[in-house]
Amino acid sequence: KLPLCLLHVPAGFPSPAADHIEAHISLDEVLNIRAPHVYLVSITGESMQGAGIFDGDLAVVDRSIEPAHGHIVVALLNNDPVCKRLSIRGKDVVLLSENPKYPPRYILEGDE
Template sequence: MQGAGIFDGDLAVVDRSIEPAHGHVVVALLNNEPLCKRLCVSGREVILLSENPKYPPRYILEGDELTIWGIVTSTVRNHV
C-alpha cells in the first residue's frame, strides 16, 4: 500500500465503526487471508486494489468470502 503512504512495518489505526465505502483503505479477510487494500465498488462489482503496482487487483468472485474488518484512518511509523 505504498501508494497510499502505508509501508512495511507501519502500524495501522483501524476504525470498525465506519461503514466501508468506495475508495476507503480497508483491512479485510478474503477467503481467510487478511489483506489491506483500497475498496473499489462499482454497482455489484467489488474489487480490492493494491496501491503497489507489484500486486494486481483482486476481483471478488462468486463463492469468495469477504469480510471488511474496518477502515484504516491513520498509520504510525517508527523512525528508529
C-alpha cells in the same frame, strides 16, 4: 496519556528531556478512538506503498466505519487478512493495491 514535547528534533534524538515536556496528550482523544471498535494492526508487504503505508507500519482500524468505495480497508478475504483500497462499481467489488507490481483482486461469488 503520552508527553507532548514541542521541540524540533532531528532523527536519531534518543528521547525528550523531562524539562521540555509541554503537555500530555491522549492518543484516544487525538485520534477520536471509540474502543472497543478500534484496534491496531501491523502491516506487512509493499502493496500499499503508493498510499503511504509501508511494511511494518501500524494502522488504526475502526470497525464502526462502514466501508465505502475509495476507502482503505483491512479485510478478511477467504480467511486471509489484507489491506487494500476498496472499489465498488455496480455489482463489482475489487480490492486494489497501491503499487503497480500487484494486480487488483476481484471479489468473486465464492469468496468470503
